[in-house]
Amino acid sequence: MTRLICVSSGKGGVGKTTATANIGAALTQFGADTVVLDANLTNPNLGFHIGIPLYPTTLHDVLKGDAHITEAMYIHDSGLRVVPAGLSVDDLRDTSPDNLSDVLLDAVGEPDFVLVDSAAGLGQESVSAIEASDEVLVVTNPKLPAVTDALKTVDIAEEAGTEITGVVLNMVKDHDSELDKEEVESMIGYDVVAEIPHHEKVEEALSVKKPVVHHEPDHNVSERFKGVSADIAGVSYEPDITEPGFFQTLIDRVR
Numbered sequence: 001m002t003r004l005i006c007v008s009s010g011k012g013g014v015g016k017t018t019a020t021a022n023i024g025a026a027l028t029q030f031g032a033d034t035v036v037l038d039a040n041l042t043n044p045n046l047g048f049h050i051g052i053p054l055y056p057t058t059l060h061d062v063l064k065g066d067a068h069i070t071e072a073m074y075i076h077d078s079g080l081r082v083v084p085a086g087l088s089v090d091d092l093r094d095t096s097p098d099n100l101s102d103v104l105l106d107a108v109g110e111p112d113f114v115l116v117d118s119a120a121g122l123g124q125e126s127v128s129a130i131e132a133s134d135e136v137l138v139v140t141n142p143k144l145p146a147v148t149d150a151l152k153t154v155d156i157a158e159e160a161g162t163e164i165t166g167v168v169l170n171m172v173k174d175h176d177s178e179l180d181k182e183e184v185e186s187m188i189g190y191d192v193v194a195e196i197p198h199h200e201k202v203e204e205a206l207s208v209k210k211p212v213v214h215h216e217p218d219h220n221v222s223e224r225f226k227g228v229s230a231d232i233a234g235v236s237y238e239p240d241i242t243e244p245g246f247f248q249t250l251i252d253r254v255r
């Protein structure tokens, strides 16, 4: 059965697209047939995180009724399928997310997972993505404003009857100013299913248009993305995490 998982946050810039690309890549490596879909209609950029060429048919065409969702699926070399969104302002003008739910239902059946990368904020675009999905994977950084916004996402998902898969705590720097895992769990009311460190390798991977899981497969960030993906897929996998040494910790702290 296809699981439709919306990757949502409330606050922008916390790592939704990074999580979508990397969990999509890792699920594919674990043998799950996976589609990642760019439902950030206003500022789409999922294609840049994975490295796909400009694709002639996009989610905007599908939402307009001009194409079937399978026609907008680009197959990446890794086997991951990507549904990009249109990049032009004209695409944006003529499209509404209202029938996203019907479009996603058309994708149900064949893939094991459809990961929906949603927009920042809690406007119609992201609410439609939450309502159209079976589950929400909440992404936040460990700071109070982001966690407060994540809580609103959870409220919307609960109202819509969409299950919460868990919380991905991203960009963790282990600074004293950050909320820790337990504090985030008690505020949001759901388990933190992954703690992803803040690391320059993530930006480096984006600059070469690859998920970190492809760019640096053995890095701690990749191992943690693989760990949460294995949990989601129900696959047994022991992430190989090397604790950073004293000097690395010092460098990470002053960054």
Ligand SMILES: Nc1ncnc2c1ncn2[C@@H]1O[C@H](COP(=O)(O)OP(=O)(O)OP(=O)(O)O)[C@@H](O)[C@H]1O
Binding pocket: 009, 011, 012, 013, 014, 015, 016, 017, 018, 019, 040, 043, 118, 119, 120, 170, 171, 172, 196, 197, 198, 199, 200, 202, 203, 206
């Ligand atoms: N763990 C991390 N360590 C370092 N940089 C990160 C990490 N996660 C994400 N980033 C960087 O932060 C920026 C924002 O990430 P991303 O685009 O995934 O966020 P987003 O929530 O999808 O943003 P938006 O709300 O604009 O869609 C990107 O440049 C990305 O490379």
Ligand SMILES: [Mg+2]
Binding pocket: 016, 017, 018, 040, 117, 118
């Ligand atoms: Mg994004």
